[in-house]
Amino acid sequence: MEAGDCEGRLPPLFCQALFPRCQISDVRMTVYRHLTSNIRHPPCMNIGITVYPTYGGSGIVGSELGKELAARGHTVHFISSSLPTRLTELNERVRFHEVEMMSYPLFEHQPYTLALATKMATVAETENLDLLHVHYAIPHSISGILARESLKPKRYLPVITTLHGTDITLVGADRSYLPITRYALEQSDGVTAISNYLKQATSETFHFDRIEVIPNFVCPDDYKPKLDCDLRQTLAPDDAPIMVHVSNFRPVKRPIDCVEILARVLKQTDTRLVMVGDGSERPSAMHRAKVLGVYDKCVFVGKQPNIVDYLCASDLLLLPSEQESFGLAALEAMAVQVPVIASRVGGVPEVVDDGETGFLSAVGDVDKMADDAVKLLTNPELRREMGKRARESAIARYRTDIVIPQYIEFYNHVLTKKGT
């Protein structure tokens, strides 16, 4: 039996034989390292990953990356304030360490950055971490760097920072955070960004360009079109076509534009709008739907664990964001053959090919977005063709077995650099 399948994942039986459900002993790990020393994937690493556990795409990417690394034989230690929402299962190679914070009346705000740094250093020591990989620079990079410095007398713990978007374009660029964000970039042992656009934006704002672009990714097996979709029937019992929006409803996502688009589309053809997610803009979006008289044509379903089901039930995705450094939601929709209607911002044009796999418009141009939506909703053939191309494009460029090895290679590069 080959030790690694075509994705470089370890086959389940092989893993089971090596790691029965108990703690991996050092002996077993040594045997594993020996057995795998001359096969394609590098020796397994102990990787610390820090993400925001509940909010946004950076947490999803960090969590999914951890699971993919574990599936390839590495051990991943999530260090975070709570269990990341995408981590549904912990096991011997996917572990979780909660950041503990003492509350004290003097603290107006809890110093989470320090508590996180402490936990990172502790876990690095007890679990013998090879490196720390933090997602979203603020404040995770700074905590990582503090942890590394505090451990320096004993050992060197490389810190890799992945930039996701507003940590550079919005929060990091604000004068209250800019100098410390630049310091975080300069001090990190390696920096990755999720799109060429974000690398360029980082270079312009921070004059820092030692950045490896490693894009968001999607698993083609988890994200594939579903033929029988009960959810579609539930969301639109009258069989109307469905437009879906998936986000954390922050102002930057402009969810109110989706309702504006719905009102315009309904003047030309019947449709339903399904709003998946929650956040500060949700009440305003609901209010706008009532004002426009389209509230009965939309459904706000809140946060959902199975985004893929909602995407599969839909005919197109609306992503009218003000800023989007990649657009993970667009990639996930494309993977299940759903074309995307999005703003032409940030890294979105790297992902969505205008006129081929979706339609792009200027931010706020809800008239054009509505016209494009009508084109798709009234032409099933066009929808099918674009959807097919969308999946092909998503899988060809961003499937897990292309992107995850890029992270592993980058880890090895950083570790080798530090070892010399």
Ligand code: GMT
């Ligand atoms: O930058 C952010 O707003 C944070 C981040 C998040 O946690 O929501 O979103 C970004 O990261 C995603 C995953 O890498 C990207 O796909 C999103 O495009 C990006 N969001 C923005 O740039 C607004």
